[in-house]
Amino acid sequence: xxxxxxxxxxxxxxxxxxxxxxxxxxxxxxxxxxxxxxxxxxxxxxxxxxxxxxxxxxxxxxxxxxxxxxxxxxxxxxxxxxxxxxxxxxxxxxxxxxxxxxxxxxxxxxxxxxxxxxxxxxxxxxxxxxxxxxxxxxxxxxxxxxxxxxxxxxxxxxxxxxxxxxxxxxxxxxxxxxxxxxxxxxxxxxxxxxxxxxxxxxxxxxxxxxxxxxxxxxxxxxxxxxxxxxxxxxxxxxxxxxxxxxxxxxxxxxxxxxxxxxxxxxxxxxxxxxxxxxxxxxxxxxxxxxxxxxxxxxxxxxxxxxxxxxxxxxxxxxxxxxxxxxxxxxxxxxxxxxxxxxxxxxxxxxxxxxxxxxxxxxxxxxxxxxxxxxx
Ligand SMILES: NC(=O)c1ccc[n+]([C@@H]2O[C@H](COP(=O)([O-])OP(=O)(O)OC[C@H]3O[C@@H](n4cnc5c(N)ncnc54)[C@H](O)[C@@H]3O)[C@@H](O)[C@H]2O)c1
Numbered sequence: 353x354x355x356x357x358x359x360x361x362x363x364x365x366x367x368x369x370x371x372x373x374x375x376x377x378x379x380x381x382x383x384x385x386x387x388x389x390x391x392x393x394x395x396x397x398x399x400x401x402x403x404x405x406x407x408x409x410x411x412x413x414x415x416x417x418x419x420x421x422x423x424x425x426x427x428x429x430x431x432x433x434x435x436x437x438x439x440x441x442x443x444x445x446x447x448x449x450x451x452x453x454x455x456x457x458x459x460x461x462x463x464x465x466x467x468x469x470x471x472x473x474x475x476x477x478x479x480x481x482x483x484x485x486x487x488x489x490x491x492x493x494x495x496x497x498x499x500x501x502x503x504x505x506x507x508x509x510x511x512x513x514x515x516x517x518x519x520x521x522x523x524x525x526x527x528x529x530x531x532x533x534x535x536x537x538x539x540x541x542x543x544x545x546x547x548x549x550x551x552x553x554x555x556x557x558x559x560x561x562x563x564x565x566x567x568x569x570x571x572x573x574x575x576x577x578x579x580x581x582x583x584x585x586x587x588x589x590x591x592x593x594x595x596x597x598x599x600x601x602x603x604x605x606x607x608x609x610x611x612x613x614x615x616x617x618x619x620x621x622x623x624x625x626x627x628x629x630x631x632x633x634x635x636x637x638x639x640x641x642x643x644x645x646x647x648x649x650x651x652x653x654x655x656x657x658x659x660x661x662x663x664x665x666x667x668x669x670x671x672x673x674x675x676x677x678x679x680x681x682x683x684x685x686x687x688x689x690x691x692x693x694x695x696x697x698x699x700x701x702x703x704x705x706x707x708x709x710x711x712x713x714x715x716x717x718x719x720x721x722x723x724x725x726x727x
Contacts, residue, residue: 353383353703355693356420357407358438359391362427366394366678367685369424369450374686376405378693382701384408388416395678417441421703424689425450426682428457429464444468447696447703449689451475451488454717454725461725465718470705473725474688476715479583483711486692490534491684492674497538497614499676500641501527504610505546507659507666509637513547524549528604529568530625530650531614532559533586535643539612540566551604554615555579555597556586571604573597588617598625606633613650614643626651628662636664645669 355378357370368391375385387402389411399409410416413436417423420443428450429438439460442448444467452473454461464471474488484490505512508525515522527543529536532554540563543550550568552559556579563570575593579586589597605611605626611634616622622644631640631653642649645656653660654669661667675681695711698704707713707724717725 353421353697353701354419355383355385355422355424356416357385357387357391357424358413358416359388360426361430361432361438364672365427365675367426367675367682368392368395368397368678369426369682369685370689371395371679371683371686372397372401372405372407373683374690375402375407377690379406383693383697386410386416386420388413392682395682397679397682413441417443419443420446422447422449422693424693426685428452428460439463439467439469442467442469446470447472447705449474449692452717455727458723458727461718461723465721465723468721469718470716470720471718472712472715473717474715476717478710478714479585480710486688486695486711488685488688491688492681493534494538494684495675495677495681496643496673497535497612498542499673500535500612500614500643500670501539501542501546501610503668503670503673504612504639504641505543507639507641507668508610510609511547512543525609526551526607527610527612528552528608529612529614530554530601531616531644532556532563533614533616536612536614537562537566539614539643540568543610543612544568548610551608553601553604554586555589556584558584571600573600586615586617588620589623594623594625597623598627598630601625602630602633605630608634609638611638611640612643613640615650616644616647620647622647622650624648624650624652626653628652631662631665631667634663634665638664639666639668641668641670643670643673646671 385407387407449472514524525548527548529552552563553571560570642654644650653667
């Protein structure tokens with residue numbers, strides 16, 4: 353089986369789908385890896401490192417994709433810098449695996465289906481215990497939560513830790529994390545490591561213990577107890593309860609130097625938990641980093657991809673947080689992909705696309721000439 357790892361061509365992308373360590377776990381007579389020259393450079397991996405684990409390095413894109421059985425990517429197919437179109441390069445009958453954002457790429461899915469490519473969208477991975485080791489969203493939420501705190505700290509007008517210096521004692525910063533899922537918990541841990549005093553909130557009661565175990569205090573919620581699905585995910589709260597929540601959060605937001613928001617409900621627009629008035633109630637120089645920006649944002653003022661300044665308060669809506677830390681991000685994604693490839697290959701080393709399988713059935717968005725994805 354020929355598994356191709358192209359260089360990513362999306363603007364600003366520095367990750368690579370498979371790190372040398374992920375390839376070393378799988379490379380064998382049955383699984384041969386072909387890596388585009390320079391694919392790993394921005395994630396700190398040279399061509400030489402890939403050669404050392406048995407990968408073939410190819411520079412010419414046509415030669416690279418030629419004969420591919422599997423193409424593994426971080427993002428979906430794009431137009432390359434030289435004008436070539438990756439959809440046209442992927443051979444008919446091949447399996448494409450990546451974060452394909454199927455909700456936003458209907459035309460690409462149509463074209464992949466027409467070419468007879470089977471496309472596997474990593475974002476659709478069911479969040480079950482079995483699938484956990486193949487869950488790229490959790491891996492990248494970890495990166496995003498960590499990076500959000502670093503961005504907030506860099507933009508803040510204050511130190512995070514308490515400092516005792518000859519020029520006086522400096523009190524630690526107050527950081528408030530809203531939403532304590534994978535990204536929120538990583539944000540709490542990172543802010544604590546930087547020495548801030550951290551508070552956190554989530555509507556799921558189960559989050560309380562996790563927040564406290566990281567050394568943050570939990571803001572108690574007196575609203576509905578029915579906030580969690582059987583699978584452990586948040587349910588959407590009613591508009592009335594959201595208002596109650598905003599009132600609860602307002603005083604904590606007002607005294608915070610940095611607020612990191614991560615509140616999301618799968619498949620829904622992000623709840624608006626911070627109004628313009630609440631931003632105006634914050635001290636100038638304070639910062640909001642809205643991780644929910646790509647889903648509309650948790651702050652009324654958030655502009656996805658922009659930083660808005662209101663009364664001296666910075667409202668940041670970054671959309672590239674998960675793409676930071678490219679070496680470790682690629683390492684985690686590579687591990688997830690190697691687990692997935694192991695899962696999809698049978699004892700005889702053959703790739704099996706079984707649409708009756710819970711994982712394959714959920715993630716395959718094009719197959720046999722048709723688009724299976726329904727938004
Ligand atoms: N494969 C798996 O089994 C798997 C994978 C990832 C996460 N999980 C679990 O799923 C849960 C959610 O994690 P996630 O990172 O995917 O979440 P997510 O990214 O979907 O959402 C982030 C957080 O926002 C919270 N939230 C939603 N609405 C809110 C509101 N109005 N106010 C405040 N907070 C709000 C959610 O409860 C969640 O904790 C956690 O318990 C996590 O451990 C399981």
